[in-house]
Amino acid sequence: MADAHVNGVRLYYEEHGSGAPILCIHGTSSSAKVWRGAATETLARLGRVIIYDRRGCTRSERPQPYETSVAQHADDAAALLKALDASPAILVGRSYGGAVAIGVALSNPELVRALVLLEPGDVVVDGDESAWEEEMRRAVEEAAATDVSRVAEAMLRSVLGDGQWESLPSEYQEMFADNSPAVLAEVRGPRLDVASADLAAIGVPVLLVAGESSLPEFRRINERLAAAIPDTRTVLVGGGHLIDPGEPSVLRFIGEVLGRAVA
Numbered sequence: 001m002a003d004a005h006v007n008g009v010r011l012y013y014e015e016h017g018s019g020a021p022i023l024c025i026h027g028t029s030s031s032a033k034v035w036r037g038a039a040t041e042t043l044a045r046l047g048r049v050i051i052y053d054r055r056g057c058t059r060s061e062r063p064q065p066y067e068t069s070v071a072q073h074a075d076d077a078a079a080l081l082k083a084l085d086a087s088p089a090i091l092v093g094r095s096y097g098g099a100v101a102i103g104v105a106l107s108n109p110e111l112v113r114a115l116v117l118l119e120p121g122d123v124v125v126d127g128d129e130s131a132w133e134e135e136m137r138r139a140v141e142e143a144a145a146t147d148v149s150r151v152a153e154a155m156l157r158s159v160l161g162d163g164q165w166e167s168l169p170s171e172y173q174e175m176f177a178d179n180s181p182a183v184l185a186e187v188r189g190p191r192l193d194v195a196s197a198d199l200a201a202i203g204v205p206v207l208l209v210a211g212e213s214s215l216p217e218f219r220r221i222n223e224r225l226a227a228a229i230p231d232t233r234t235v236l237v238g239g240g241h242l243i244d245p246g247e248p249s250v251l252r253f254i255g256e257v258l259g260r261a262v263a
Helices: 032-041 070-083 096-107 131-146 148-160 162-167 170-178 180-188 216-228 248-258
Strands: 002-006 009-016 021-025 048-052 089-094 112-118 123-125 192-194 206-211 232-237
Touching: 002 070, 009 032, 009 070, 021 032, 021 070, 021 096, 032 048, 032 170, 070 096, 070 192, 089 096, 089 248, 096 112, 096 123, 096 192, 112 248, 123 216, 131 148, 131 180, 148 162, 148 170, 148 180, 170 180, 206 216, 206 248, 216 232, 232 248
Parallel strands: 021 048, 021 089, 089 112, 112 206, 123 192, 206 232
Antiparallel strands: 002 009, 009 048
């Protein structure tokens, strides 16, 4: 457990395992805490796993006033990889973190060995936006107008559904609520707006993972990315949006990239 100072902010990070670097980038409202099991028990068997709290989240610094964007988080991730001498790395990004991972691949391709994208969100391909995203943003703004601490719950109920939100452990609900100001900044901030021609320049292997119970909007984003990025494979796994990075298909893909057999 340590801190790195990059791009004018302090980022909390942890390292587990050794070997080829694997950087895990969490989604909106989350933190490195959600990667602990995968980082210490599965991914760490394959390489040097780095998990961190993105700026504004949990144990990392939240500048005041706080405004942000996918591009800013991509710059932070790139700077962290450089500071830790951890490139080229396999980037594993969940939801908003998937957009951040794509941003790193586009802006700093030399830092990236492969991408694992677990239902990337906040990505607009060729100007194609979904009506669902506007509904989610409206729910977030309504929560912010009455009680900012309820913003994360409003966002996650839209993304996960009421049932999955209510089934989350209380410690996770509290973590998400504490990150509500960061959620609001991310929801209000610019997304990753890219053209298919830009995505076609990504020259590393990419795995796109979707959950069979997730919103169809996430599968739609995956489909557009798969059509644009050359070396891409897709997989559908059980469950919803909170996809386990220790999924067998993810481990096999990372093993292939690293030239290591995975049972």
